[in-house]
Amino acid sequence: MSKITLKEISKILGISTSTVSKALKNYSDINVDTKIRVQELAKKHNYTPNAFAQSLRSRETKIIGILVPELVHHFFSSIIDGAINEAEKHGYLVIVLQSHESYEDEIKQLKLLVDKNIDGIMLSLSDKTVKYDHIRTIINEGMPVVLFDKITHLIDCPKVIIDDRKAAFSATEHLIKTGCKKIAHITGPLKPKTTIDRFMGYKIALETYNMPFNKTLIYTSENLSFEDGYNLAGQIMAEHPDIDGIFAFIDPVAIGVLKRLKEDKIKVPKQVSIIGFSNWFMSRTTSPALTTIDQPGYQIGRNAFQLLLKNLNHKREGKPFTSETVEIPTSVIIRQSTRAIMAPVI
């Protein structure tokens, strides 16, 4: 039997060959009715789905791309580690790229990946990204994309997240339950959703425990760096010498705080308790070791690849993309920079 061609399908259905081609590839700019008509006709000629599947299969490179803001960063390198190991199990290799927190670089790097005909993309948004058409276009052209960690709900695709608000609530709650009465928060640059969510978690925890919110207790670390923490700790203690707890947005900042307080002979956790966020490797090496929120990077990477794989398979089978969101649980890692939990205050 001779194979049915795109042209024949287009003639039978009275639509253009490019529409047929797009419908077979499940492009999202083709309406669902057309897709169903094209795909059913292709199936009816039982030899055609194979030809189609084969042509798609042969176009696969079995290479995917992962784009992160920064590679030399414990959390992101753990994510890449998880993604690479999971991808390898399924025969995929992983190209790694960095946006360096630049919107322009993000666009450029995604274009490089698309130009290489890779099969799919895992992406954590740069802090500067507030428009998403560059990503929507790629998805609309049939590229499976998964967002992780720094995501936006304005893009319709699978996502792997942690609940930053809930995690930050737990961090603040831990300080409250260990007896802190006046807690400062060091936040990050204001744009990214993670910053806002962590700040909100802090604020809601205070409200929940009937503690006053005082905006002079919010300090901003622009660079999320150890040095920022070191300097801000000096400023915090000068402006609010009666503070007894500090919740820092991310571990390096918390470790900077810790170092400064120790140098200034402020006892941790006796006078001031400190909690970080992310559970960087070094947080267990400090003295005292840092209490922090575990943000399991390896698992995030592994799950993100699994969601990508699902859509790689869906694409091959001509099914529409899924867009589920997987939330990875976080937990408080209790170490020595916070005090023991007190009996609940009734």
Place this chain on the structure above:
Amino acid sequence: MSKITLKEISKILGISTSTVSKALKNYSDINVDTKIRVQELAKKHNYTPNAFAQSLRSRETKIIGILVPELVHHFFSSIIDGAINEAEKHGYLVIVLQSHESYEDEIKQLKLLVDKNIDGIMLSLSDKTVKYDHIRTIINEGMPVVLFDKITHLIDCPKVIIDDRKAAFSATEHLIKTGCKKIAHITGPLKPKTTIDRFMGYKIALETYNMPFNKTLIYTSENLSFEDGYNLAGQIMAEHPDIDGIFAFIDPVAIGVLKRLKEDKIKVPKQVSIIGFSNWFMSRTTSPALTTIDQPGYQIGRNAFQLLLKNLNHKREGKPFTSETVEIPTSVIIRQSTRAIMAPVI
């Protein structure tokens, strides 16, 4: 004009077409005379070199691979960072793979890269690798390969290294010059060249300064971990309470030592000085901050890509591969875990 074919060249020179093909690709198993005869004949027919160059060019994927023992490791992620940024400048994307210090995985991962028809490979050997035929074969088949950090001189290819022996000498010398009289060394697993070289640097420094070498002062960290350092420090101080200096093979181990000594109320650096190796990010966050050897990962990655690029170009131009070795200088980063340098002892 019609293009000259491989078959025509093979007839004219009386050699097989596969030899002609290999000679044009500059494979190392073809002798130089044959290569010259083939390449000159190809050039003489002025349209042929273009056809050849084009065929080679069209086969380029502009993707290279980098294989490291572990990605979640400050030094290696810095190397990858340098390699990716440099590769991007030249239009190359980088697939990242890990051997997890396994010889079998190294072989497997290299095969994955070769099967993907990538253009070149940057490689740091696993600790378990003591045979090199899997790498030699790839190079002989015409793949540009660059070794970095964990290398062997038994493979003929470009290499980027630091002089571990010289660096370890400087580390030990720094302890001596700051007044240490009895210095322990925590070494790593014995196989890798880096371990042996760092141990030798320590030993030669003692000899140079007429200090006795005592093999009971050598301790081994199997996992190169913070926990190893923590535990070994206890053992060292129990067995040699009069020790006044410790040179640890790598920063996480040194930081484990630091934490243990502080817990045991041993003053650093007053009673015991500590020096690490590698300048991990966290070494500047400890209290006291760690004196260490700077091992510039970013520069190593950047240089390794530059050497790879050279051979990618040589391959395209039909020139033989170079095999130069670039040494990246290291330096002692003086922080607070060692004392001030004393007046020289004459």
